[in-house]
Amino acid sequence: MRINLGVGGLAIVAMLVHIIIDVTARHLFNIAVQGTLEIVSFYYMVGLVYLAIPLVQARDDHIFVELFTVNTSPKRQDVMDAVIRVFSAALLLLFAWVTVQEALHQTSIGAVVEAGTDTVPVWPTRWLIPLSMVSTAILCLWQSAYLFRHAGERRESQGEEHTYG
Amino acid sequence: MDNVLIGCLGLGAILVLLALRVPIAITLISVSLAGIYSIVGERAAIGSLKTIPYEFVAHWSLSAIPMFLLMGAVAFNAGIVSSIYKAARLWLAGLPGGLAIASNFACAGFAAASGSSVATSSAMGRIAVPEMLKFKYDKGLATGVVAAAGTLGSLIPPSILMVLYGTFAEASISKLMIAGIIPGILTAGIYAVMIAARCKINPELAPPVDFKPSWNERFASLRDVWPMPLLILGVIGGLYSGIVTATEAGALGAFLSIVIAAGYRRLTWDVMLQSIKDTLYGTGVIFFVSIGAVLLSRFIALSGIPFAMIDFAEHFGVQGYGIVLFCGVVFLILGMFLDPIGLLLIALPVFLPMIEASGFDLIWFGILVIKFVEIGLITPPVGLSVYTIKGVVGNTVPLGTIFKGILWFLACELLVVVLLVVFPKISLFLPGLMQ
Amino acid sequence: ETYNYATFAPPASSNNTLALEPAFAKIAEESGGSIEFKLFAGGQLLGGREMLGGLRDGIADAGFVAPSYFISELPNAAMLSDMMPFGGDPVAVAGAMLETMFFDCPSCMADYTDNNLVYLGGQVPTPYRMLCSSELDGSADSLKGLRMRSGGTAMSRTAEALGGIAVSMPAGDMYEAMERGQLDCIVGPTAWLKQYSLAEVVKTVIEEPLGVLAGLGLVTFNRQSWHDLGEEGQQMVLRQMPFIVAQSTVTGFIGDDERAKETAIADHGVNFVQGEESMKAALQAANDAARDIILAEAAERGVEDAQAIMDAYVANLEKWRAISEEQIKGDAAVLEQVLWDEIYSKVDL
Ligand code: NA
Ligand code: NA
Numbered sequence: 001m002r003i004n005l006g007v008g009g010l011a012i013v014a015m016l017v018h019i020i021i022d023v024t025a026r027h028l029f030n031i032a033v034q035g036t037l038e039i040v041s042f043y044y045m046v047g048l049v050y051l052a053i054p055l056v057q058a059r060d061d062h063i064f065v066e067l068f069t070v071n072t073s074p075k076r077q078d079v080m081d082a083v084i085r086v087f088s089a090a091l092l093l094l095f096a097w098v099t100v101q102e103a104l105h106q107t108s109i110g111a112v113v114e115a116g117t118d119t120v121p122v123w124p125t126r127w128l129i130p131l132s133m134v135s136t137a138i139l140c141l142w143q144s145a146y147l148f149r150h151a152g153e154r155r156e157s158q159g160e161e162h163t164y165g
Numbered sequence: 166m167d168n169v170l171i172g173c174l175g176l177g178a179i180l181v182l183l184a185l186r187v188p189i190a191i192t193l194i195s196v197s198l199a200g201i202y203s204i205v206g207e208r209a210a211i212g213s214l215k216t217i218p219y220e221f222v223a224h225w226s227l228s229a230i231p232m233f234l235l236m237g238a239v240a241f242n243a244g245i246v247s248s249i250y251k252a253a254r255l256w257l258a259g260l261p262g263g264l265a266i267a268s269n270f271a272c273a274g275f276a277a278a279s280g281s282s283v284a285t286s287s288a289m290g291r292i293a294v295p296e297m298l299k300f301k302y303d304k305g306l307a308t309g310v311v312a313a314a315g316t317l318g319s320l321i322p323p324s325i326l327m328v329l330y331g332t333f334a335e336a337s338i339s340k341l342m343i344a345g346i347i348p349g350i351l352t353a354g355i356y357a358v359m360i361a362a363r364c365k366i367n368p369e370l371a372p373p374v375d376f377k378p379s380w381n382e383r384f385a386s387l388r389d390v391w392p393m394p395l396l397i398l399g400v401i402g403g404l405y406s407g408i409v410t411a412t413e414a415g416a417l418g419a420f421l422s423i424v425i426a427a428g429y430r431r432l433t434w435d436v437m438l439q440s441i442k443d444t445l446y447g448t449g450v451i452f453f454v455s456i457g458a459v460l461l462s463r464f465i466a467l468s469g470i471p472f473a474m475i476d477f478a479e480h481f482g483v484q485g486y487g488i489v490l491f492c493g494v495v496f497l498i499l500g501m502f503l504d505p506i507g508l509l510l511i512a513l514p515v516f517l518p519m520i521e522a523s524g525f526d527l528i529w530f531g532i533l534v535i536k537f538v539e540i541g542l543i544t545p546p547v548g549l550s551v552y553t554i555k556g557v558v559g560n561t562v563p564l565g566t567i568f569k570g571i572l573w574f575l576a577c578e579l580l581v582v583v584l585l586v587v588f589p590k591i592s593l594f595l596p597g598l599m600q
Numbered sequence: 601e602t603y604n605y606a607t608f609a610p611p612a613s614s615n616n617t618l619a620l621e622p623a624f625a626k627i628a629e630e631s632g633g634s635i636e637f638k639l640f641a642g643g644q645l646l647g648g649r650e651m652l653g654g655l656r657d658g659i660a661d662a663g664f665v666a667p668s669y670f671i672s673e674l675p676n677a678a679m680l681s682d683m684m685p686f687g688g689d690p691v692a693v694a695g696a697m698l699e700t701m702f703f704d705c706p707s708c709m710a711d712y713t714d715n716n717l718v719y720l721g722g723q724v725p726t727p728y729r730m731l732c733s734s735e736l737d738g739s740a741d742s743l744k745g746l747r748m749r750s751g752g753t754a755m756s757r758t759a760e761a762l763g764g765i766a767v768s769m770p771a772g773d774m775y776e777a778m779e780r781g782q783l784d785c786i787v788g789p790t791a792w793l794k795q796y797s798l799a800e801v802v803k804t805v806i807e808e809p810l811g812v813l814a815g816l817g818l819v820t821f822n823r824q825s826w827h828d829l830g831e832e833g834q835q836m837v838l839r840q841m842p843f844i845v846a847q848s849t850v851t852g853f854i855g856d857d858e859r860a861k862e863t864a865i866a867d868h869g870v871n872f873v874q875g876e877e878s879m880k881a882a883l884q885a886a887n888d889a890a891r892d893i894i895l896a897e898a899a900e901r902g903v904e905d906a907q908a909i910m911d912a913y914v915a916n917l918e919k920w921r922a923i924s925e926e927q928i929k930g931d932a933a934v935l936e937q938v939l940w941d942e943i944y945s946k947v948d949l
Contacts, residue, residue: 005442005445008441008445009438009441009442009445012231012235012441012444012445013441015228015231015232015416016232016235016416016419016420019228019232019413019416020416020417020420022413023408023409023413023416023417026747026782027408030745030747030765031765032747032765032766032767032768034766034768035768036768037225037768037769037770038768040225040228041223041224041225041228042223044228045222045223045224045225045227045228045231046219046222046223048231048445048448049222049448049449049452050222051445052445052446052448052449052452053449053452053453055445055446055449056446056449056450056453059446061446061449061450061556061559061560062188062189062190062191062449062450062453063188063189063190063450063454063552063555063556063564064183064186064187064188064189064564065183065184065186065189065545065546065564065565066186066563066564066565067184067563067564067565067568068184068185068186069184069185069186070565077186080185080186081186084185084186084187084188084191087187087191087195088187088188088191091191091194091195091198094211094214095194095214095218098211098214098215099214099215099218099219101215102215102216102219102653106672109672109673110672111672111673112671112672112901113669113671114668114671114752114753115768116753116756116766116768117753117756117757117760117766118753119671119753119897122223125223126219129218129219201659205604205658205659206658208657208658209657209658209659211657212653212654212656212657212658212659213654213657213659215653215657216649216650216653216654216657217650217654220647220649220650223649225770226770226772226773323776325772328772328773328775328776329772331775331796331797332610332772332795332796333610333611333612333642334612335610335612335794335795336797337797337800338775338776338796338797338800339775339779339797339800339801404780405780406780407780407781407782410769410773410776410777410782411773411776412773462644463645463646463659466640466644466645467604467645467659469638471644472638510642510643510644511644513611513642514611514641514642514644517611517612518611
């Protein structure tokens, strides 16, 4: 998760710096920095979004609706959440498996996109999706195991931000 | 099984899964996959995961969202915006719900700097909500006002959705943009009246200042208020002077907030690191749900629900204002589930030909459509503006509380829609001056 | 059987309303309702960049593939888009591109096969021109140092060769960028004056054609769906292709250009000027220089015989220029007939 935080953070800073340099170069020197649009889109955006998804999962912050289960006992809630995480992990692993195939395909053709008068390779960031989905799935399974084992326990210490082992 | 039926069952399944605590992104992705599988088949269902989630994210115009999140996070973590809230509290002491009203207008101001609603909520969520909570404002009100007023991002120019509508309807983009200004201000005004009235009736929503601030205190509070106005005016100025495009405005905002924080000697490594973390978390929350919403819009398209709507209108001979009403109802229902662009792509091809054939003004209708989309952003279960706020406030406010806080704003939205339909001049007055 | 057709072009665009919808209706009628097409427009089902993968995997049965988005997947076929500067007359380009694709460039067709697709051809848009926000006289000097949004490598190179600065920007941002001065010119067809409301922000259109985009796959089928059509169904679709190409190119794009020009002049006072000799000379030099660049880049993408593809296209263009001027003369019905006789009647997929 440290790596995700680090690389994702770098993508944010790089995006900011890159766009600001592009804007400055345009106004001060009448130069268009080639490839800004493509690099922001295919590198920074893809990088930061797909690195952030497992981060959010690690903090257990992906949004769900608690409204209909407020009166369910903590233990039952935890069991539900544990089952849901197994289901989520299965879906995410399917997602990963599918996108690995696409990433392999994109890598084998060395996919590029047009950028100004040149091209930018975009195959590398295809790998970020399976990477993201696998790590999110692992987190889900880890959290699920914890929830099964400790069902109903963590809500006794209310207000404390829960961690999973 | 009939595809339209599969589509409706899919929407029903979403409600069930959400009630069972399944995360929203997982719900949307799994239902969409199952739906596409049962309509087209295995290969298409799997294929939809191959291309769509990547291409959706790899999008230049969406980069404004993380950039505005960063701007808001830096402004909040560096503490450069709390002084204006303190000042506003003293100066607006006589106004019930003063801080919520101020936040409401700040959102409207930011709407003039950002092209999308989610970007506007991203920018303002971190800045405004914690400040209101600090002064014991009701959680539903504090979050609801930013989620609702954030949707003005699409109505007040610039607006990505208006450009999309303009190219679909081949309507003048500049007229659309100008037409959005009065409805945008009107909406913010009606929100303000509603907030003041509610807080007057129930002071617990927004605890009034319990002392009478002296003029000295008031003027003293003005000393440090400049960062936030500088930020908002800086971004708007950069946009309208042609320095940045509506997408680049996000980066400009983030850059300005860092410069201002530095100038204020509040920029530390901790502030930057925390802000970057906040941005990553916010981005992860918003985009995971959005990926699901985009897949859902493809499933809904495949289900033939749009075509069924045309058949319905033809079968029952819906005409004149009936089309507008029908359109409103469809947008309301589909808007519960879909993302703004998906909603436009699904509904416009259905309604534009009907509206054109009935001789309605396309600029007027465009403003209505934007309004409908805004409503979709704040209706449960899938309300991206609400999720954006949820993404920045984290565990402190439950989702249900935000949606409950939104209800009053939804009522105001319906009132605005009625006004826009009954008095087309509200939309068409400014564009009329252009000829 | 219902077949889903996906396009990223807006619902009201002329290739949908004038070409595809009537053609689909005719196929439905001829087949007695056993072959129906559902049109998903405006990226409702698949967007421009999602199209190739989406059709490959059967999310839609057919759709509009723009090869310039997929230069790695369609390295050979994308050469036709690269060779944009060579063409000036959309009708000639239509014939030349279809003849090249179907008969002279097996590797181009193999690109589609490799991606589980069947290429059936499509429209040719009108020439890209210089649409600018200031008063210009059409000389080469007047364009120097201007910021130009050109969308695509071929026209970016042309923009730079004319002394402009090539700016990358999504089409949706063009209008406001022109309004606020981030852009000085947009390289695009005259019809954009209406489609993107550009007439409100454009002062001058320099009419000198800068290039005509070839290679678009307006009708591209998923291979399984194509087989599902059966011999008879495939013939019905092929029979409609000349109509689709002719209608969208002549009635659609050329007609759109004319209508957009008319209203731009009448309602917005846009100036249409001719390119001066200096601009034509600069353009000629740029296009000559482009040949080697196109060949080099194609080779870099792994195209094995780029020279042969280029030679074939140039020769076909020559042939079809004559056919366009002597035989077709801008008549959609004649183009339709010629396309059938010369191309689609001989196509074997
Ligand atoms: Na806006
Ligand atoms: Na909604």
